[in-house]
Amino acid sequence: MKRGHAWKPFAKCDTCTGFHEQIIDTCCPKEKARLKMGQYIHLERVKRQRLSYVMRQKAAKLYPSQYLSPIIDGADTRNVMIPHLCEPKGA
Numbered sequence: 001m002k003r004g005h006a007w008k009p010f011a012k013c014d015t016c017t018g019f020h021e022q023i024i025d026t027c028c029p030k031e032k033a034r035l036k037m038g039q040y041i042h043l044e045r046v047k048r049q050r051l052s053y054v055m056r057q058k059a060a061k062l063y064p065s066q067y068l069s070p071i072i073d074g075a076d077t078r079n080v081m082i083p084h085l086c087e088p089k090g091a
Contacts, residue, residue, distance in 0.1 A: 015042050 019039040026032050053069075060069035 013046070 016039070019035055019042065023032055023035045023039070026035065056067070056069045060067040
């Protein structure tokens with residue numbers, strides 16, 4: 001387990017955790033600024049990805065015959081061998 005992080009029910013982004021730990025560990029102002037810029041760029045990319053997902057999800061809800069918005073999250077389905085569905089089939 002990474003230093004200073006208690007277990008949480010939701011996963012933490014390895015990139016975010018890495019930036020956070022490196023920023024804490026460095027004393028060099030230039031290196032700290034470089035790391036913070038990298039962290040900012042990473043977070044902006046994540047925000048754009050989430051916005052893109054939300055827009056595609058809305059398009060699928062508004063125009064279900066034209067759009068499909070599947071989610072691939074890597075959930076472990078070894079025990080049941082089928083994906084988890086948010087809504088029962090036919091709902």
